[in-house]
Amino acid sequence: MSKRTIVPIGPYHALQEEPEFFKLHVEGETVVHLDIELGYNHRGIEKLSESKDFEETVFLVERICGICSTSHPIACVQAVEDAGDICVPERALFIRSTVGELERIHSHLLWLGLAGHFLGFNTLWMWAWRFREDVLNILELVTGNRNHYGMMKPGGVRRDINDTDIPVIIKLLEGLKDPIAMFRDAVIEDPLVHARTRGIGVLTREKAIAYGALGPTARASGYDIDVRRDHPHAAYGMVDWDVITCGNGDVFDKAVVRILELFESIRIIEQCLNQLKTVTGPVDSDPRFVATGEGIGHYEAPRGEVFHYVRSDGSNRPVRHKVRAPSYMNVPTNRETVLGETIADATIILAAVDPCYCCTERMAVAVDSPGGRRLWGAQDLIRMSCEKTYELMDESGLRGPEPPPCAAAGQTRDSGR
């Protein structure tokens, strides 16, 4: 066995915008093991949400992630509406879908640019972000802000789309079609992109299902899952669009799925805007209180399904708010895709799931349900960490003769409770 080395990527690495820590265990050029260490971005949002009222909660979940900053609010307000039996005017549904799909376009263009950057194809980065600016201009026109739109509220949306703005938006969207077609050709027909991405980081359909992959990551593996179609919400049941799937599950297919989804998003927005010309009425049912109950909300974020659960006790704030973001399911698939590949391909494979670590940083505590005890205390985590370190040292033959000092920590398992 050749010698095993650990190559750290992160936590503050030039490639990444967000703090996360990948430890690539390599033998020669080949990645043989992957460790993902998170926690640099944990802000305790679920707990904070319990101290905010239902309208403030929407602003809080908006700041879970700056790129999915309308996906989390839509899922959250749907959960609140489900819990409190609040009805939403039809016009508000179309506006929700419009903003959501605009966000998908800007997110996919952002990913495309960053993927180009990871491949060393910086021209693609600059071009993709240059046309992303046009999407941000539309969002600024519609919502008043480039990011963090603040559009959603339980019972509707905060801001209507003016009839005079609709032709302007449609014209700007028309202007995006040619550049997106250019990106499609630049990626699908470029031999260099083929060489770097075809057959790299393959996630099979079986593994995608086993890992619970979501969104474009799953659809690129031929796993036809899209919560917009499976559980129609907002205006997705009222417009005509297709779910894009590919079959190979490699990095190339993940890019193709995202690029083709851009065209579907434009189709959805155009239909929503046409509907807005005829569907009139209020955009907000202005609910006065949220009834006792529990509710769930789904939304297909650019990265996959966002799931929110809200429990209300009839007061003005949630008793429990649970968030499940798509990257939480997609990031573990890296263990399937990156192993056996070379270290040069690892960066693009790790980026291919479009990971979002601010969404992923949720904390879970395992509780023994009959006794209500925490199964893992701080001491247990330290002990497990030590055990793993020594296991790895054994594998590389680095461990000295003396016993591990934290063997004692393992005996004080109860002290952490």
Next chain:
Amino acid sequence: MTYTIDALTKSLNVFHLAGSACNNCDIEILDALTPKYDLERFGITLVGSIRHADVLLLSGIFNRKATVRLKELLVQAPKPYLVIAIGGCPATGLMFRDSYNFEAPPSIPIDAFIPGCPPKPEAIISGVVTVIGALREGAIVPGCLQEPEANPQPAPEAVT
């Protein structure tokens, strides 16, 4: 204008440190480098290591795990350097101030705060221009060169 300030304020090399941010400020920082704003015209580039940087851009709050790394980075930074805080989070903590994982900001010499959630690329550019202008006129001194007493940080309120 001293030789040091003259050298510091030309062709800024920027290191970007996202604390526990929501990504938006980070994206807007990158946005300022892409063709619409194109800060590279002025020689402003992102670098991969704090050891090559003139400016440290902070974004997001700093939680317990990230604060340790921030302090390490400031030790590694070559002096003189500027620290510019992007967005509301590094200044006040915004809505995350009450979180159990929020760490009160360590007393670091921040030279400029650029407010906004997130600030537009125009605001980021304007903030950098303002702080460079003030440095060149001698109106301010880089925080890392000041004596610790001359740069009092307001004591953070108790975090519940």
